[in-house]
Amino acid sequence: MSSDAIIFIIYLLILMIVGIYFSRRASQSADSYLLGDRNIGPAVTAFTMQSTSMSGFMFLGGPAQAFQQGWFAIYYAIGDAGGGIVNLTVLGKRMRRLSERLGALSPIEYLEKRYESAAVRIIGGIISIVFLFAYVFAQFIASGKALESLTGLPYSWALIIGVSVIIIYTVVGGYLAVVWTDFFQAIVMLIGLSGIVIMGLIHVGGLSGLNEQLAQIDPTYLSMWGKDLEFYGQWGVVLGAVLIYSIGYMGLPHVVVRHMSISSTKEVKNAVLWTAVYNQLFAYSPYIVGFIGIAMLPNLADPEMVIPTLAYTFFPGIVAAILLSAVMAAIMSTSDSILMQAGTILSRDVYHRFIDKKADHGRIVLVSRICILLAGIIGVIVAINQPPSVFALVIFAFGTLGNSFLVPYVCSVYWKNANKVGVVSSMVAGAVTHILWTSFDWQSATAIHPFLGGLIVSILAMIIGNLFGTPPSEPIQEAFEEAKGPRRLPKNIDKNVARDIGPEARSISDFLGRTPVKE
Amino acid sequence: MITMTAPRTEWIKTEELTFDQEEVKKVLESLDKNQEFTVEQLLYYPYYFFEYKLERRSLLQPKGGGSVGCAMDAVNKVGSVIDKSPVFTEKEVPSQQMIPVELEETEAKKLAVDFLNHSITYRMKILAPPQMKLTRSEIFYRPYWVAEGTKAAPDGYTLIVDAISGKYHPL
Numbered sequence: 001m002s003s004d005a006i007i008f009i010i011y012l013l014i015l016m017i018v019g020i021y022f023s024r025r026a027s028q029s030a031d032s033y034l035l036g037d038r039n040i041g042p043a044v045t046a047f048t049m050q051s052t053s054m055s056g057f058m059f060l061g062g063p064a065q066a067f068q069q070g071w072f073a074i075y076y077a078i079g080d081a082g083g084g085i086v087n088l089t090v091l092g093k094r095m096r097r098l099s100e101r102l103g104a105l106s107p108i109e110y111l112e113k114r115y116e117s118a119a120v121r122i123i124g125g126i127i128s129i130v131f132l133f134a135y136v137f138a139q140f141i142a143s144g145k146a147l148e149s150l151t152g153l154p155y156s157w158a159l160i161i162g163v164s165v166i167i168i169y170t171v172v173g174g175y176l177a178v179v180w181t182d183f184f185q186a187i188v189m190l191i192g193l194s195g196i197v198i199m200g201l202i203h204v205g206g207l208s209g210l211n212e213q214l215a216q217i218d219p220t221y222l223s224m225w226g227k228d229l230e231f232y233g234q235w236g237v238v239l240g241a242v243l244i245y246s247i248g249y250m251g252l253p254h255v256v257v258r259h260m261s262i263s264s265t266k267e268v269k270n271a272v273l274w275t276a277v278y279n280q281l282f283a284y285s286p287y288i289v290g291f292i293g294i295a296m297l298p299n300l301a302d303p304e305m306v307i308p309t310l311a312y313t314f315f316p317g318i319v320a321a322i323l324l325s326a327v328m329a330a331i332m333s334t335s336d337s338i339l340m341q342a343g344t345i346l347s348r349d350v351y352h353r354f355i356d357k358k359a360d361h362g363r364i365v366l367v368s369r370i371c372i373l374l375a376g377i378i379g380v381i382v383a384i385n386q387p388p389s390v391f392a393l394v395i396f397a398f399g400t401l402g403n404s405f406l407v408p409y410v411c412s413v414y415w416k417n418a419n420k421v422g423v424v425s426s427m428v429a430g431a432v433t434h435i436l437w438t439s440f441d442w443q444s445a446t447a448i449h450p451f452l453g454g455l456i457v458s459i460l461a462m463i464i465g466n467l468f469g470t471p472p473s474e475p476i477q478e479a480f481e482e483a484k485g486p487r488r489l490p491k492n493i494d495k496n497v498a499r500d501i502g503p504e505a506r507s508i509s510d511f512l513g514r515t516p517v518k519e
Numbered sequence: 520m521i522t523m524t525a526p527r528t529e530w531i532k533t534e535e536l537t538f539d540q541e542e543v544k545k546v547l548e549s550l551d552k553n554q555e556f557t558v559e560q561l562l563y564y565p566y567y568f569f570e571y572k573l574e575r576r577s578l579l580q581p582k583g584g585g586s587v588g589c590a591m592d593a594v595n596k597v598g599s600v601i602d603k604s605p606v607f608t609e610k611e612v613p614s615q616q617m618i619p620v621e622l623e624e625t626e627a628k629k630l631a632v633d634f635l636n637h638s639i640t641y642r643m644k645i646l647a648p649p650q651m652k653l654t655r656s657e658i659f660y661r662p663y664w665v666a667e668g669t670k671a672a673p674d675g676y677t678l679i680v681d682a683i684s685g686k687y688h689p690l
Contacts, residue, residue: 100689348637361636489676489689492550498686501679503595504564505688508663508679511562511618512690 004321005151011325058193058286059327060142061390064303066290070214070221072231073290075238076395077283094413096494098483100502107405114412116473117420120427125349127404127431132342133375134397138390139335140166140379142304145390146328149308150321156384162328163383166335167376185326192323196307197285199314200292210288213295221294231447238449304390339375343368396438403430403454407462416480417471418462425465430458527614532607532659533563536682543664543680547687555669561682563617563660565593567627570604570655571635586654587639589631593620593658596627598634607659617660628656665690 066073095110104110108128112121143166144159151158204210214221218228224238225231231238286307293306300309307327311320347368352359359367382388388396407426411418434454437443443450472480489497538546540558547556570588588601622630632651662682668675680687 344637361633365636490551490553493547493676493678493687496550497688498681498684499688500599501681501686501688503592503597504663505679505690507594507618508562508564508665509690512665 004317004324007318007321008147008150008325008328011322012329057138057142057390057394059189059307060145060304061138061394062286063290063293063306064389066287067293067300067303067306068227069230070218070223070227070291070294072224072226073287074284077287094483095409096497098413098479100497100499100505101479101482102502102506104502107409111405111408111412111423114472114476115408115418115420115423116476117424119424120408120420122349122353123424123427124405125345127400127427129342129345130431130435131397131401132338132345133379134393134400136335136338136342136375137379137382137388138393138397139331139338140376141383141388141393142390143328143331143335144383145302145304146308146324146331149305149312150324150328159383160380162331163376163380166332166339167373185329188323188326192311192326193285193289193307196310196314197288197292200289200296200310203314204292204295210291210295214291217294217298221291339372340368342375343372346371396434399434399438399451399454400431402451403434403458404428406430406455407458411462413480413483416477417466419466419469419472421469422462422464422466426458426462429461430454433457528611529614529617530609530611531563531617532657533610533612533662534605534659534683535608536662538664538680538682538685540664543666543682543685546685547666547678547680551668553670554674556666557669558664558666558680560665561616562663562665562679563612564663565618565620565658565660566590567593567622567624567631567658568601568605568655569628569631569653570601571632571651572654573639573651587635587651588655589635591622591627591631591634593622593627594618596622596630598631598638600635600638604655605659607657612660620658624656624658628653 062073062077065076098114099110102110102113104113108121108124111124112118140159140163143162144155147153147158147162148155153161201207201210204213211222220227220229223229289310290303290306293300293303293310296313297306297309300306308320308324311323314320315323347364351367352364356363404427407430408418408423411423411426431454434450437450437453442448442453446453471477543558544556547558548554568588568590570586572586586604588604590599590601592598635651664680664682666678666680666687668677677690678687679690
């Protein structure tokens with residue numbers, strides 16, 4: 001066994017000890033797991049969530065994309081960094097008001113309530129699964145590659161070992177999932193990434209030096225139309241590239257565990273701001289590393305190995321091994337959350353709802369675990385036989401989400417008569433179009449990015465489908481009108497609204513409407 | 520002749536206020552300097568509280584099992600995990616300040632078990648759900664202030680403020 005593999009094992013052991021120590025010390029009850037991130041504060045929470053959820057892409061996919069496409073890849077980063085802002089400004093205000101009015105706790109629940117249809121929730125859930133599996137497969141491939149460079153094992157063996165570790169971790173790894181271990185990893189990863197960016201920029205003479213070197217190798221690396229001007233004049237591709245991440249986020253299937261604190265939370269928490277700061281700081285770094293890779297590693301065979309290779313180039317072996325161990329561990333942490341979400345949606349929203357309505361909880365959990373195991377097996381087969389690249393899978397996943405959910409969300413607040421038939425048609429047509437457009441590479445024939453293609457079909461399906469449905473009920477129409485109205489809340493008040501007490505607010509509002517009281 | 524009848528009252532279990540009228544008013548007015556608030560109405564919102572002891576099934580679950588609490592919204596049927604065993608006090612309040620319960624206890628119990636099982640298996644990443652034994656079950660009311668902005672529409676607005684945590688939401 002190589003010394004780096006030993007470092008990886010030691011790293012995992014340390015994580016496990018840290019996890020067990022904190023979980024035992026905090027409390028011996030279940031609530032410390034359920035509410036583990038309560039007392040940690042917005043900065044740590046935002047920091048941890050963002051870095052661990054993006055691990056595989058950030059370290060392998062992003063740099064690889066930049067390595068292959070040059071500065072064109074930055075369109076994706078712009079969408080990524082600006083995603084939250086787009087969501088908040090374009091749709092945010094109305095959607096938030098309507099969501100408050102409807103008392104919805106998650107984006108998919110919002111759609112279900114706005115369109116008054118359980119089918120919307122189920123279809124939304126199923127589409128989310130496509131996303132989740134594509135995303136987790138990307139993590140699998142990333143884990144195989146990270147482990148390959150750590151251990152020197154052949155890719156297929158590294159992949160099988162990596163995925164097995166992930167599956168075991170998912171099923172029994174509760175102890176490792178404590179937020180402090182995630183935070184610890186996030187710190188290692190971010191210091192590592194920043195180190196690589198700084199060292200890399202010093203090596204290539206800063207951004208200007210980097211651009212000069214890129215221009216010498218191939219001037220089209222600097223082009224806004226992609227390397228070899230591949231997408232020259234194809235605004236459809238450019239627009240799709242920018243939109244995909246900025247919108248895809250809206251369809252993420254949030255699993256909300258609502259909790260009620262018994263003690264007061266007097267400090268003002270502002271995780272959104274921290275997330276935005278984090279995004280601005282780190283959304284571009286993986287791409288910059290990819291550009292550095294073009295200059296420094298011209299003979300690199302696998303673009304996804306940019307960061308592992310640069311880590312060993314810039315840092316002593318042991319530091320590089322620790323960095324890669326953190327990446328691997330973070331990939332595991334990301335994968336198990338995604339697998340758990342996918343398993344939960346499949347078992348609860350599909351199996352329990354359609355196949356066995358009388359299933360008890362034990363059976364539902366069993367089904368969920370079997371789904372996770374199957375996902376692992378299918379993932380390994382796909383990743384060994386025909387491994388797609390990490391970034392292609394992530395883009396595919398986000399594209400499917402965006403094409404399914406963009407039109408339903410926009411129409412929910414801008415089209416009063418948008419109804420459930422329209423929205424179901426739009427979701428299905430958008431997702432199917434995106435999947436087919438990507439699978440059969442219609443982009444080459446049409447010069448239109450799959451995301452844009454899916455968007456157009458999704459809009460048409462919404463308009464046509466809507467003709468066959470009945471208009472929304474009166475309360476929904478009223479809520480729609482109310483959400484349209486002038487902005488009621490000043491900024492300072494608005495940003496601290498606790499969405500989780502939305503249902504209570506709605507009931508109190510109804511109560512006050514019926515029987516106004518004065519103490 | 521006008522007869523005065525005292526408002527009907529009920530004894531309920533509730534929590535001690537952390538935020539009084541003045542404090543709510545001060546905080547809100549510091550957030551929105553162009554608005555004055557009147558904070559006069561205090562409403563009591565019903566929840567069922569259930570506490571379960573978790574029985575350890577395998578070595579991988581927390582030693583001693585531990586316990587977990589769930590508050591089930593008795594109007595909207597939405598569950599929340601409760602972070603520690605709450606202490607309730609008895610208080611007599613006018614019925615007209617109480618939001619009516621719309622969920623029966625038996626259904627609430629069922630929903631709470633579903634909610635907790637889901638939350639535990641999702642967050643704890645365990646193989647099998649732990650056995651849960653009900654150790655505490657009661658209905659309690661959480662106090663919410665109604666804070667009304669004094670400006671006329673469209674600048675005025677009304678918020679409910681959780682008198683325990685200080686969280687707020689527009690009406």
